[in-house]
Amino acid sequence: MGKLMIELSQIDPEKPVLIYGPTASGKSGLALAIAQHQGGVIINGDALQTYQGWPILTAQPPSADLARVPHHLYAHLAIDEQYSVGDWLRDVAPFLTRPHRNKTRPIIVGGTGLYFTALTEGLAEIPPTPAHIRAKANAIVLLDLVSALDNATASVLDLNNRARVQRAWEVQETTGRSIRDWQNETPPPLLKLNDCTALALMPNVDWLNSRIEKRYNMMMDAGAMFEAKAMVQHWDPAAPSSKAIGAAEMIQLLGGEITAETARRLVINATRQYAKRQRTWIRSRMKRWQVIALPNMNDIM
Numbered sequence: 001m002g003k004l005m006i007e008l009s010q011i012d013p014e015k016p017v018l019i020y021g022p023t024a025s026g027k028s029g030l031a032l033a034i035a036q037h038q039g040g041v042i043i044n045g046d047a048l049q050t051y052q053g054w055p056i057l058t059a060q061p062p063s064a065d066l067a068r069v070p071h072h073l074y075a076h077l078a079i080d081e082q083y084s085v086g087d088w089l090r091d092v093a094p095f096l097t098r099p100h101r102n103k104t105r106p107i108i109v110g111g112t113g114l115y116f117t118a119l120t121e122g123l124a125e126i127p128p129t130p131a132h133i134r135a136k137a138n139a140i141v142l143l144d145l146v147s148a149l150d151n152a153t154a155s156v157l158d159l160n161n162r163a164r165v166q167r168a169w170e171v172q173e174t175t176g177r178s179i180r181d182w183q184n185e186t187p188p189p190l191l192k193l194n195d196c197t198a199l200a201l202m203p204n205v206d207w208l209n210s211r212i213e214k215r216y217n218m219m220m221d222a223g224a225m226f227e228a229k230a231m232v233q234h235w236d237p238a239a240p241s242s243k244a245i246g247a248a249e250m251i252q253l254l255g256g257e258i259t260a261e262t263a264r265r266l267v268i269n270a271t272r273q274y275a276k277r278q279r280t281w282i283r284s285r286m287k288r289w290q291v292i293a294l295p296n297m298n299d300i301m
Contacts, residue, residue: 004033005296011197013038014100018191019109020045020116020286021201022275023245024211025294028061030201031109035069039102043095044073045110045119050088051241053079053231056224058244059215079234079241084128085118089190092119096191113281120193122186126179129170137166137173138238145169153178161277193288200282203294212271216264219246228254245270 005026011017017034021027031042044050048058052075060074073091077083095106108119129137137145145165146154153168171179203211228250235251236242246267253263282291 005030005201005292005294006199006290008034008037011038013102014105016096016100016105016191016196017107018045018116018120018196018198018289019107019201020113020199020278020282020289021111021292022203022208022278023059023111023271024208024215024275025201025203027109027111027201028059028065030199031107032061032065032069035107038105040105040107041070041072041095041103043092043106043108044071045088045092045108045112045115047083047088047110047112047115048241048244049074049110050077050083051075051079051081051244052077053234053241054227054244054247056219056222056227057246057250059219077241079231080236080239082240085114085123086125088115089118089123093190111278113278113285116198117285118189119191120189120196120198122189124179124182124184124186126171126182127175129174133170133173137170140169148172150178150180153180156180158277158280198286198289200286200289200291201294202279202282202291207295208275209272212275213268216246216268216271224250225254245274 011034017031017040019027019031028042034040035042042061046058048054049060050073051058055075061071065071072095073088092106092108095104095108100106108116110116142160142162142165145162146159149157149165149168149172153172157164157168159165168179171177171182175182224246228247231247232251232254237248242248246263249258249263249266252258253260258266282289
């Protein structure tokens with residue numbers, strides 16, 4: 001990366017760094033540059049990059065980057081393993097032990113907003129959802145899940161986001177209490193915003209859309225179809241790793257169910273929609289973060 005989005009002099013080398021932003025906005029490159037110039041270890045804050053199986057589609061760091069700086073919590077889960085925000089917090093906690101020397105200072109980077117919000121605001125200890133309730137929820141259409149929620153919960157959710165709506169429904173069904181009630185009992189956060197450098201990348205939409213198209217081409221050139229061939233015998237649409245954007249389309253393309261052009265259009269559109277939700281998360285949940293407008297032409301030095 002020839003340019004950096006923020007002057008390194010603005011980053012305290014002894015404080016943890018958090019980097020959140022939409023897909024394809026350059027988060028990993030920024031994290032690597034900071035680690036190489038100031039020291040630190042890079043820790044994954046993206047839910048789908050925790051899984052094995054789709055390293056290209058989920059844009060996991062290439063082997064060259066892994067060799068330059070220590071990386072943690074990437075591809076450490078089996079493709080069908082359940083993994084919650086609470087699990088991630090427990091895994092990331094050991095890296096937050098003070099003091100943060102330059103060789104151990106955590107640089108947490110990713111695009112899962114809920115991970116970062118839970119890290120810096122705390123997470124309610126909600127009981128896990130039993131398998132039979134999750135199976136029941138999976139069989140209910142989104143509209144019916146929404147109608148079953150209490151008004152206070154429904155008013156703060158993206159009602160088009162099935163994962164969020166279903167989670168709220170499952171908590172309500174499992175515990176007899178709304179997810180909002182549980183969230184009001186949230187314990188202190190593992191990491192306060194005042195104790196770290198929290199950066200949120202907010203790209204220009206047209207600039208990002210162009211990068212998303214280029215990323216798709218790069219993924220295909222890098223072997224996304226070979227990845228699909230290796231995964232087809234393990235393919236399970238219900239597996240957590242199968243939520244990777246483009247996974248279903250690569251399997252369909254491999255099986256001749258869709259054309260290459262259709263796959264390209266579907267994956268790019270889905271990626272743009274995901275990036276839009278990530279930008280919305282910044283505006284609604286990261287008002288105290290340092291927002292970095294992109295593109296930015298500041299020199300790395």
